Amino acid sequence: MSFARLVIAGGLAGVSLGSCAEVVPQAQIAPTPPPTIVRDIPSPKRLSFALEGALTQGGLVIGSAPSDTAQLTLDAVPVEMAADGRFVIGFGRDRTAPAKLVATLADGRTVTETLAIARRDWILENLTTLPKTSLPSATFQRLREPELVAMGATRALRPVSQGWRQRFAWPATGRISGWFGSQRIYRGEPGAFHNGVDVAVPTGTPLLAPADGVVMLATDHPFTTEGNMIMIGHGMGLVSTFLHLSRIDVRTGDVVRRGQMLGATGATGRATGPHMHWGMRWNDERIDPQLLAGPMPVAGAAPGTP
Numbered sequence: 001m002s003f004a005r006l007v008i009a010g011g012l013a014g015v016s017l018g019s020c021a022e023v024v025p026q027a028q029i030a031p032t033p034p035p036t037i038v039r040d041i042p043s044p045k046r047l048s049f050a051l052e053g054a055l056t057q058g059g060l061v062i063g064s065a066p067s068d069t070a071q072l073t074l075d076a077v078p079v080e081m082a083a084d085g086r087f088v089i090g091f092g093r094d095r096t097a098p099a100k101l102v103a104t105l106a107d108g109r110t111v112t113e114t115l116a117i118a119r120r121d122w123i124l125e126n127l128t129t130l131p132k133t134s135l136p137s138a139t140f141q142r143l144r145e146p147e148l149v150a151m152g153a154t155r156a157l158r159p160v161s162q163g164w165r166q167r168f169a170w171p172a173t174g175r176i177s178g179w180f181g182s183q184r185i186y187r188g189e190p191g192a193f194h195n196g197v198d199v200a201v202p203t204g205t206p207l208l209a210p211a212d213g214v215v216m217l218a219t220d221h222p223f224t225t226e227g228n229m230i231m232i233g234h235g236m237g238l239v240s241t242f243l244h245l246s247r248i249d250v251r252t253g254d255v256v257r258r259g260q261m262l263g264a265t266g267a268t269g270r271a272t273g274p275h276m277h278w279g280m281r282w283n284d285e286r287i288d289p290q291l292l293a294g295p296m297p298v299a300g301a302a303p304g305t306p
């Protein structure tokens with residue numbers, strides 16, 4: 001439960017206390033500050049949702065549920081809610097339909113809010129060639145299967161962290177070289193969209209945790225496609241993934257703090273050059289990290305500075 005701070009200041013001098021009290025004129029009150037009483041009282045009830053964030057494709061929204069919410073759903077799917085009524089919802093890259101957020105209160109009443117999800121223009125690149133991927137070799141397939149199993153098992157984890165409440169910081173700063181949602185079209189056939197943001201930084205650049213979290217996966221060898229990879233759970237189903245690392249400084253299960261060194265960027269796995277790839281998910285929805293981290297700080301500024 002949240003509490004509002006009620007400050008009762010100034011004692012009662014100068015206030016009429018009824019017919020039997022002597023009223024002291026204001027001018028005669030001593031200038032010394034009177035004692036201040038601070039009391040916690042319950043805040044007024046919230047009757048509707050409070051939402052903060054980007055109501056757009058790839059956007060993440062932090063909300064507060066109405067008071068006495070017993071259950072929360074987004075499009076009829078239950079949404080996890082913290083004890084203080086705060087929650088997280090996100091919208092994938094191709095979301096177009098409005099979202100329906102429903103709070104069922106303890107007394108059975110419901111509060112419904114329909115959210116319009118703004119569309120974005122994605123960077124599309126039309127190519128007259130075919131994708132460079134050839135049929136996977138037997139070796140690739142043999143290596144790939146356990147990698148997919150490991151990543152799938154990791155995504156099923158739901159570590160507890162309060163990182164989702166924080167303001168996210170850029171894990172490395174530099175020129176953005178790849179945008180979330182961008183897509184190549186090969187002779188009219190769309191390829192998979194880019195599911196993160198790329199920042200062009202040299203191999204060995206420190207990679208800092210964008211927010212508090214729990215290391216869900218820190219690979220012990222480079223995966224065929226992702227290279228050395230870290231997945232950080234920020235709580236509430238919000239997960240950051242970093243690919244192509246040259247070095248990993250954390251281990252699976254570690255609790256990390258915002259700004260903590262996780263490792264160093266690189267070009268391991270399938271990468272055309274050294275860069276930081278930062279992907280985010282809220283449950284199964286792909287989220288644009290750039291919307292959370294905000295404008296890239298100017299060169300030379302510490303990561304995370306607004």
Ligand SMILES: [Zn+2]
Nearest residue numbers: 178196198277
């Ligand atoms: Zn990328």
